[in-house]
Amino acid sequence: MNASADLEGLTPASATRALVTACKVAGLRSDQAELLRLGENAIYALPREGVVVRVARSDTGDTEKKVVKELTVARWLMAESFPAVGPRDEFPQPLRAEGRLVTFWEYIPPSQAEPGxxxxxxxxxxxxxxxxxxxxxxxxxxxxxxxxxxxxxxxxxxxxxxxxxxxxxxxxxxxxxxxxxxxxxxxxxxxxxxxxxxxxxxxxxxxxxxxxxxxxxxxxxxxxxxxxxxxxxxxxxxxxxxxxxxxxxxxxxxxxxxxxxxxxxxxxxxxxxxxxxxxxxxxxxxxxxxxxxxxxxxxxx
CATH class of the missing domain: 3.90.1200.10 (Aminoglycoside phosphotransferase (APH), C-terminal lobe)
Known part of the structure; x- marks a missing residue:
C-alpha cells in the first residue's frame, strides 16, 4: 500500500479516487456513483451500470486475503443456491487502484419492503x-x-x-x-x-x-x-x-x-x-x- 493512502485513511475523497481509477480500468462509468456506506470498506452503487463497487481500506497482504476470500465465498454460496449476491466476474478483480483493492458486485435495486x-x-x-x-x-x-x-x-x-x-x-x-x-x-x-x-x-x-x-x-x-x-x-x-x-x-x-x-x-x-x-x-x-x-x-x- 502506498504511504499516502495509509496516512490519509479511507475517506470519501480517497475512496472516490480509487473508484474512478478502477472503473476506468474496468470500462465502467463512475460519474453518477452513489456512496452507500463508508466503514471497513467504501461501497458505491452504479445503478446505470448495474454494479456495486467495494473499495477496501488497503491493498496489503492481509486485505488481499480477505478480499479474495469474499469473492470465493460468494461464488460458493451461489453454487449452493443460497440467497446471496454474486460478484460481477466479467470484470477483472480484485483490481488495485490508488493503494486499495476494488471489487465489483451485482447491483440490487432498492426494495419497497425492508427485510426484517x-x-x-x-x-x-x-x-x-x-x-x-x-x-x-x-x-x-x-x-x-x-x-x-x-x-x-x-x-x-x-x-x-x-x-x-x-x-x-x-x-x-x-x-x-x-x-x-x-x-x-x-x-x-x-x-x-x-x-x-x-x-x-x-x-x-x-x-x-x-x-x-x-x-x-x-x-x-x-x-x-x-x-x-x-x-x-x-x-x-x-x-x-x-x-x-x-x-x-x-x-x-x-x-x-x-x-x-x-x-x-x-x-x-x-x-x-x-x-x-x-x-x-x-x-x-x-x-x-x-x-x-x-x-x-x-x-x-
Whole structure:
C-alpha cells in the first residue's frame, strides 16, 4: 500500500479516487456513483451500470486475503443456491487502484419492503446448516483487525486508544477460552439487518468479508446487543429468537463475547471519528465502556 493512502485513511475523497481509477480500468462509468456506506470498506452503487463497487481500506497482504476470500465465498454460496449476491466476474478483480483493492458486485435495486429481523434469523439458520465449504476458511479471530485499527488510530484522543488497547488485551484471553469450549461451524461474522437486501419476494444476505469458522452464537450477538444498545424492542428480539430457534443471551460465554463484539464496534467507529456525528457517537461509546454501563444506548451510524 502506498504511504499516502495509509496516512490519509479511507475517506470519501480517497475512496472516490480509487473508484474512478478502477472503473476506468474496468470500462465502467463512475460519474453518477452513489456512496452507500463508508466503514471497513467504501461501497458505491452504479445503478446505470448495474454494479456495486467495494473499495477496501488497503491493498496489503492481509486485505488481499480477505478480499479474495469474499469473492470465493460468494461464488460458493451461489453454487449452493443460497440467497446471496454474486460478484460481477466479467470484470477483472480484485483490481488495485490508488493503494486499495476494488471489487465489483451485482447491483440490487432498492426494495419497497425492508427485510426484517425474522428474515435475518431464517437466513442465519439456513447458513449455519450448510455443509463446510470445499476450501479453507479462517478461524474466527476479531482481534487482529482491532489491533490494526488501534495501531493506525488518528484524530482521536490518546487516552481513548490506550483504554481500548487495555480492554482488548483483557478480553482476548477470555474470548479464546469461550471459543475453545464451544462447537464451531460456518458463520457469517457480521450478521445484522444492514447486511440484508430485498429482491422481490426474496431476501439476500450480503457482505462475506468476515466469513469464518467459529461459534454460531457470534452471528446472533448483534441482534441481542441491539436490545440494550440500539433500543430494539424486546418483542422483536423474542421473535428473532423464535425464528432462529435459540436465545444467545442464555448461552455460556455470552457476556465475554458481547464485550469483544462491542469493542469491535467501537474500534470500527473510531476509524471515522475525527469529527461530526461519528466523533460524538464515539465519545458516547467510550464513556459507556469506561463506566461499564451495559445499558447506555448507542446510535447506529
Amino acid at each position: 429481523l425474522a428474515d435475518l434469523a431464517v437466513l442465519l439458520r439456513e447458513l449455519h446448516a450448510l455443509p463446510a465449504p470445499h476450501f479453507a476458511l479462517p478461524t474466527l479471530d476479531p482481534f487482529p483487525i482491532m489491533w490494526r485499527r488501534l495501531e493506525r488510530a488518528y484524530g482521536v484522543k490518546k487516552q481513548d486508544v490506550d483504554f481500548l488497547s487495555d480492554a482488548c488485551a483483557r478480553s482476548e484471553a477470555a474470548f479464546r477460552d469461550v471459543v475453545a469450549q464451544r462447537p464451531t461451524g460456518l458463520i457469517h461474522g457480521d450478521a445484522h439487518r444492514g447486511n440484508l437486501l430485498g429482491r422481490g419476494d426474496q431476501v439476500l444476505l450480503i457482505d462475506y468479508e468476515a466469513m469464518a469458522m467459529g461459534p454460531r452464537s457470534w452471528d446472533l450477538l448483534p441482534t441481542a446487543i441491539a436490545v440494550d444498545r440500539f433500543a430494539l424492542p424486546r418483542p422483536d428480539y423474542d421473535a428473532f429468537c423464535r425464528s432462529y430457534g435459540s436465545d444467545v443471551t442464555s448461552s455460556q460465554g455470552y457476556e465475554e463475547l458481547r464485550t469483544v463484539r462491542e469493542l469491535g464496534m467501537t474500534t470500527w467507529l473510531m476509524q471515522n471519528a475525527q469529527s461530526g456525528s461519528s466523533a460524538e457517537e464515539f465519545a458516547i461509546r467510550m464513556e459507556s465502556l469506561r463506566k461499564e454501563d451495559r445499558e447506555r444506548q448507542w446510535h447506529a451510524l
